[in-house]
Structure formats: C-alpha cells, structure tokens
Amino acid sequence: MKEIYTVWKKELLDNLRDRRTLLTAVLMPIVLMPVILIGTFKLQEYTIKRAEEKVITIAVDSKQSAPTLISYLESQDKLQLSEVPPDIFESKIDDGSLNIYLGIPETFESDFSAEKPVEIKVYHKSSNVDSSSASQRVMVMLQVFNQQSAAQRLGTKGIPPEALMSIIPTPEDTATTQERGGFFIGFLLPMFLVIFAITGGMYIAIDVSAGEKERKTLEALLFVPVSRFKLVMGKYLAVATTSTVTIILSLGSLYTAFKAFPPSGLLGDEVVIDLSIGAIGIMLLVGIILAIMFAGMLLSVAIFAKSYKEAQNYISPFYLVAIFPIAIVNSIPDFKPTEPLFIVPGVNAVFVVKELLLGVFDVTHILITIGSLLFFAVTAIVIATKIYSKEGILFRD
Amino acid sequence: MLVVKNLTKRFGDIVAVDSISFEAHEGEIFGLLGPNGAGKTTTIRVIATVLEATGGTAEVAGFDIRKNPEDVRRNIGVLTADIGLYDRFTARENLRYFGELYGLGGEKLEKRIDELIHVLDMGRFADRRAGKFSTGMKQKVAIARSIVHDPKVIIFDEPTAGLDVLASQTVVRFMKNAREMGKLVVLSTHNMHDAEKLSDHVAILHRSKLVTTGSVSEVLQRAGAANLEDAFIKIVGDDEAKSTERARELEQLAKAGKKK
Structure with a gap:
C-alpha cells in the first residue's frame, strides 16, 4: 500500500506543476464552462429580446x-x-x-x-x-x-362577440419549477458531466504512461522492487483523483453559476435549479464513478503510446467513441430508456442524471448504473495492469 | 554475486541473447563488452528482471531472477542509456521518489541522498528542477537514482556516453570506489579503452552470443593481442568470418536441396 501511495503522491504533485493539467482539470471546469454556458444563455436571451424590440x-x-x-x-x-x-x-x-x-x-x-x-x-x-x-x-x-x-x-x-367562442382553451403547466429547471439543464449538464469525466483525467493519464516513456523514465521505474500492479494502481489513482476533482469542481461551479445568474427558460420564465441534497449526492457519486471508470480506460489507451503525440492520437477517437452515443441519445427529445440501456457505460450516467434533475429516483436504474460503471472501471484497471506487463508495449522503440 | 547460466532471450523469431553464461564477483569491475546490437542491454534487462528470460537463468546476490524477481531488483542498481528524469521535480525530489520506492524513508533516506549529492558533486543543482539540466547533470542524477538503495550489484550501461572529461572522471572515480567497497560493478560498454582501464574481468558479446570471457590478461593472451581493442576486433573478426562461412554453407545446402 505504501508504494501505491508513493506513486500516487508523486504523480499528483508532478501534474500539479504542469500547466496543461491545471488548465484542463481545474481552470476549465471552474471558470470557462460556467462562463460559456451562462454566456450562451444570456446571449440567447439578448438576441430574442432584441428581435422583439426591433422596428x-x-x-x-x-x-x-x-x-x-x-x-x-x-x-x-x-x-x-x-x-x-x-x-x-x-x-x-x-x-x-x-x-x-x-x-x-x-x-x-x-x-x-x-x-x-x-x-x-x-x-x-x-x-x-x-x-x-x-x-x-x-x-x-x-x-x-x-x-x-x-x-x-x-x-x-x-x-355579442362571445357568440363566436364555444370554448376558451387555457394552457396550465403541471410541471413544478424544479421539473422545468431540470428539463432545461437536462440537455446540458449530463453532457458536460461526461466531457469533464474524460477531459479532467486526459492529460495526467497521458503524462503518467506515455509521458513516462517519452521522458525515458519508465525503465528506471521498472527496476524498482515494486509490482507492476502497484505501479499501475498508484498511477491510476492519481488519474482518478484528478478526474474526480474536475467533476466536483465542474458540478459545483455550474450549480453555483446557475444559482447566481439564473437564465430564462425557453418560454421566457426563470429557470429554477432546486435539487435535494440526496439528488446532488447521487449525481456526484455517479459523476465520480464515471470519472473513475474513464480514468482506467484513458490509462489503458495511453499506455499503448510511446509519446504524448501518439497518445493524443489514440485518445481523440476514444473520446469521440465515448461521446457520440451520448450526444445522440441526449438529442432525441423525450427518449425513454429501457433498463438494458442503463448497462451502457457513459450513456447510463446521462440517463440517471437526467432523471434526478426531473426529480425521479429510480433505485433500479441508479444501482444498475453504479454497478455497470464499477464493473467497467475494474475491467479497465485489469487491462491497464496487463498492458503494463507486456514487454513489447513497454520497450517498443 | 552474479551468476548467468545459459541465459536466452527471444523476441518472436529473433534471438537477442543466445544461451550465454558467465560469473562475476564482489569487489570487481566486470566489463560486458560488445558492439551495438550485440545483446548487452537485453542481457542487462533480463538480469534486472524487467524482461523475462526465454531460457536459462541468472542469480543476483543469491536470488534467482525467475523465482525472486523483487529480491533481485532490491539488490541491483541499473543505469541504462535512458537517463530521463522527472523534469518538474528537483534532483533531490527525483532521488527521494526512487528511494521511497526502494523501501527507504525518513532520515535514513535523506542522509543517503545528501551522501550521493556529495559523492557525485551535485550540490550546485540538487534543489533545482531537472528540466533544464545538461546531459552531464542528468547523468549524475541518473547514476545517483540507480544506487540510492545502496545495492550489492551495480550495472552501468555506457555510463560516460555524452559526458565531458570532468564528469566522466567523477563517474570513473565512483565505480572504483564502489569496487573498493566490495560491490560488483558491471560496466557495459563498446568503449574498449575504458573497459581495459577499469575492468578486472570481461565478457565479450557478439551477435547475441558470448564469444569469450575471462580476466583482461587472459583475453589478451588468448587473442594474441596487445590491447583489448585489438583483441576485440580479432575475436569479433574471427567470429564474423565463422558466421559468414556458416551462412555460405547453409546457402549451399539450400541450393543442393532445391536441385534434388
């Protein structure tokens, strides 16, 4: 355990000193995303208002x-x-x-x-x-x-003019303010959750694997009397920690930003984001497990590469493959997922978060999602450890 | 201290190390010589348990590389040609990380790091980040990193490559001191001049095979050469001639087989 801690501590400190990690894992979720999101809404509001006032x-x-x-x-x-x-x-x-x-x-x-x-x-x-x-x-x-x-x-x-009116249709919305707010951000938040779960750990995953090869420090590390599993675990936990911090920061800053600057909804009414502590807790848990799973996957992909550049070439298609199904299911209006869909990693997190935002607590969906994400996380770590034991991948020049 | 028995390493169809055997003892500098591609680095990697042997085995300080790989790694310090450091860490932080991974810690580790900084003359840059170090500075930190756990067997692969005269002298002095302290220093190099000056015993590899081993004087006598460089060329030349002859014979046989 001590060796895992040593590797974890070193990788975190090393990456805290790297501007790229700080930018993608800390600065972007805290500042950039809320600014872009709120800015987009405010711009939309301004454009609609301007069109209405135009002569x-x-x-x-x-x-x-x-x-x-x-x-x-x-x-x-x-x-x-x-x-x-x-x-x-x-x-x-x-x-x-x-x-x-x-x-x-x-x-x-x-x-x-x-x-x-x-x-x-x-x-x-x-x-x-x-x-x-x-x-x-x-x-x-x-x-x-x-x-x-x-x-x-x-x-x-x-x-009398009323003679022409047989009925007076009056729309009455039964959605609560929370549901209206949830529906509104349900398009954006789950998508950003997945994006941050990947981008948060991306640079550190490359740095601790392909970066180690590029700097030519890998062989010296393999000479130490520590098992490959412990080395991979230390590195993996450092990636997972960074992704988790990114998820917490991004969710926290988005929530704060929406509370501080509530944007108008599609019908012009104010969007109210009012989530219970339980919903926020489950959302965070799902987000964290999602980050942990992607950490393992990113590490497995990046270990194959022998340089930063090559690792980025591998991770870009991985990113697209991970995001593509999520973008599709997210864009289908009123999509009702069946239970088997909650097994698909990434997509399941999107559905659970959407449900929570609408005030739905489906225990079966939540448990299947958490179980599936944990299963894929463990599988990814096992694969990463196996790859780390392959001579051909470690020493190919 | 180091016993290599019929050690073989294959990568698919390619034989990188072909059944080599030699012994090296504490309190000596053992030269592992051969041209580039002879199999020196692969041999070192197999001995250091980073690569798995395909056949044969080796013992380091009484530990078998197949049965006790972690004990082997605990007793061996390896400096390869890759002298990469963690650029965002200082020299001292680089050493501390590896010291901790070798199971050291606390005051004992700090004392050991200070000692290495002193011995390898790294005081000027010990607390500066490694990113902007010169090759010589990096080489010194890499050497310190490989021996931070005070191993019984030290393997240096081309330790003076790319170093200036002063830095080379520091490394040479360090190897001699290690020998005085009863360590086994394995010097892997293609530089015959350095090897002759420093080595007590040598083993010469060529085309993945061990072509000769013994004390420097024994090898010189056997080859009928005045210095190790001549001996190396003579032995490797003979080996080369034998290889060419063997290849020609095989070609003839193949042609004969086709005619039938």
Whole structure:
C-alpha cells in the first residue's frame, strides 16, 4: 500500500506543476464552462429580446387603397410603414431595407365595407431572419385586426362577440419549477458531466504512461522492487483523483453559476435549479464513478503510446467513441430508456442524471448504473495492469 | 554475486541473447563488452528482471531472477542509456521518489541522498528542477537514482556516453570506489579503452552470443593481442568470418536441396 501511495503522491504533485493539467482539470471546469454556458444563455436571451424590440419595416403599394387597415397598422408600436412600388419590393427585402410587403387588392376598401373576405398577401423571405421573425409579428397583428373587425360587425348586428367562442382553451403547466429547471439543464449538464469525466483525467493519464516513456523514465521505474500492479494502481489513482476533482469542481461551479445568474427558460420564465441534497449526492457519486471508470480506460489507451503525440492520437477517437452515443441519445427529445440501456457505460450516467434533475429516483436504474460503471472501471484497471506487463508495449522503440 | 547460466532471450523469431553464461564477483569491475546490437542491454534487462528470460537463468546476490524477481531488483542498481528524469521535480525530489520506492524513508533516506549529492558533486543543482539540466547533470542524477538503495550489484550501461572529461572522471572515480567497497560493478560498454582501464574481468558479446570471457590478461593472451581493442576486433573478426562461412554453407545446402 505504501508504494501505491508513493506513486500516487508523486504523480499528483508532478501534474500539479504542469500547466496543461491545471488548465484542463481545474481552470476549465471552474471558470470557462460556467462562463460559456451562462454566456450562451444570456446571449440567447439578448438576441430574442432584441428581435422583439426591433422596428419592423413594412410597405404597401398605396396607402390610399386601404385606409382602415393602414390606420390600424400605423397605430401599432415598432412598425414603420411606407409606400413601395410592387416591382421593386423583392429587391428591397433582399437588401434588408424592407422586412415585409403587404399585397393589398385595390378593391380592399369596398370589399371590406361590403363585409366580403379580402385576401392580403404577406410577402416575406423565410431565409432572412429579420424578415421571417417580422412576418410572424405582422401575422399576429393582422389576426388581431381580423378579430376586432369581426367583433365590430357582430356588434352592429346586435350579436355579442362571445357568440363566436364555444370554448376558451387555457394552457396550465403541471410541471413544478424544479421539473422545468431540470428539463432545461437536462440537455446540458449530463453532457458536460461526461466531457469533464474524460477531459479532467486526459492529460495526467497521458503524462503518467506515455509521458513516462517519452521522458525515458519508465525503465528506471521498472527496476524498482515494486509490482507492476502497484505501479499501475498508484498511477491510476492519481488519474482518478484528478478526474474526480474536475467533476466536483465542474458540478459545483455550474450549480453555483446557475444559482447566481439564473437564465430564462425557453418560454421566457426563470429557470429554477432546486435539487435535494440526496439528488446532488447521487449525481456526484455517479459523476465520480464515471470519472473513475474513464480514468482506467484513458490509462489503458495511453499506455499503448510511446509519446504524448501518439497518445493524443489514440485518445481523440476514444473520446469521440465515448461521446457520440451520448450526444445522440441526449438529442432525441423525450427518449425513454429501457433498463438494458442503463448497462451502457457513459450513456447510463446521462440517463440517471437526467432523471434526478426531473426529480425521479429510480433505485433500479441508479444501482444498475453504479454497478455497470464499477464493473467497467475494474475491467479497465485489469487491462491497464496487463498492458503494463507486456514487454513489447513497454520497450517498443 | 552474479551468476548467468545459459541465459536466452527471444523476441518472436529473433534471438537477442543466445544461451550465454558467465560469473562475476564482489569487489570487481566486470566489463560486458560488445558492439551495438550485440545483446548487452537485453542481457542487462533480463538480469534486472524487467524482461523475462526465454531460457536459462541468472542469480543476483543469491536470488534467482525467475523465482525472486523483487529480491533481485532490491539488490541491483541499473543505469541504462535512458537517463530521463522527472523534469518538474528537483534532483533531490527525483532521488527521494526512487528511494521511497526502494523501501527507504525518513532520515535514513535523506542522509543517503545528501551522501550521493556529495559523492557525485551535485550540490550546485540538487534543489533545482531537472528540466533544464545538461546531459552531464542528468547523468549524475541518473547514476545517483540507480544506487540510492545502496545495492550489492551495480550495472552501468555506457555510463560516460555524452559526458565531458570532468564528469566522466567523477563517474570513473565512483565505480572504483564502489569496487573498493566490495560491490560488483558491471560496466557495459563498446568503449574498449575504458573497459581495459577499469575492468578486472570481461565478457565479450557478439551477435547475441558470448564469444569469450575471462580476466583482461587472459583475453589478451588468448587473442594474441596487445590491447583489448585489438583483441576485440580479432575475436569479433574471427567470429564474423565463422558466421559468414556458416551462412555460405547453409546457402549451399539450400541450393543442393532445391536441385534434388
């Protein structure tokens, strides 16, 4: 045990003095990720707000042809109305000087007075963001005009406008604030958990294995009267410690950041992240076991390499293979995982964390996930130890 | 102190060490000589139990390399051509790490490190990080690292390669002192001049085989040469001629077989 401790202590101290490890394992999870995440949300909020406040430039052929509709439109906020000949409006929409062009028939006023339905064409360009969002706002305005005129017409006939309404659909959300918050960050947090579980231990895993070969210190280490298993265990625990610290720091800083700067949800309501101590505990546990498992896998992969560069070449595809299924299941909306899926390492952690964020405590899912991750962690260590005993891999030049 | 018996090491079809046997004793410098690729480093690695022997065995300080590999490693100190250090550690920290892995600790280890720093003249840079050390400085730390546990058998593989005259002198002086202290020093080198000056006994390897062994004077007498360099060329030359002849014979036989 003493030898394992000696190797563990040395590898940690050695890597604490390495700027690359500090950057990927400590600085990135603490500072960069919350800044990027919160920054992205704030930017999204700002963009939506700006689009809503933007003045729509709208044009018609002649204001005289439809005075009733024109006076209604001119009474609207953030709308600028002008006259543009019909043959040039498309080029004006293309160059951005115009968002919407209304195609109003010359007979509008007479048809409107005769209570005949009049077709109004709302010309917009769906490939242009400003024009497309303006068209949605203009459509709403025209629907309101429609309702107002209909109410007026019914009024003159002595019929109350409510006669047109048989039902009043009112949406009521049964999701709690925690569930809404959980759903919102459920897209991001599990993904980042897996990314940090890998990146946190990546550099130290390379350093303690391929780095030892590149620095030509490996042979001197193999001369010491310590079993290969103990050497690998010491190195493995150092990688696992670093990944674990990264997971704790990343979860902690993300949680703090979301609490301090709550971003708006998709419907504009504030996202509330309110997790119980139990949920946070299980999430941390799953995150830590995930980090421990990836530590073993990273070490097994990096031991094959004889240099930093080669190790990075091996780890990049490994990273993609690990992340790819997670990215896919994470992007399928409303994906309901079956129990066997909780055996798949990495993917299972994503599902469990998603469940916890929604307030679901499924003991079977949690136990299968922890069992699976532990199994793969032990397998990875056994493989790493076996590789460390292979002469060909250790001494290939 | 070191008994090598029919030691063989194969890597697939390649025979790196072919059934070699020799003995070396405490209180002597034993030269393991041969050109590059002769099998010296592989022999050292097998003796140090880093590689597993394919055939035969060896004993180090009474411990068999197959049965007691960890006891062998405890009694042997090896300096190979790879003198890499942990760059982010100071020279002292490098030594402390290996000392702890050899089972030392506390005041005893610190005293041993101070002693090595003094003997190998490393005082100026002992507490500086190894990343910017010159080859000579690195070599001294690597030597200290290989003997931090005060082993009975010391194996040095090309210990003066890349060193300047002063640094080489420190290493040579150290080897002589170790011999005086009753250690067995195995000097693996292709530098015949150094080997002749320092060695009491030698073993010459060529093409994975042991071609001769004995005291320096015995080898000189046997080869009819004035110095070890001439003796080496003569012995290796004879061996080379025999190898070429054998290859030609095999080729003839193969051709004869085809004709039938």
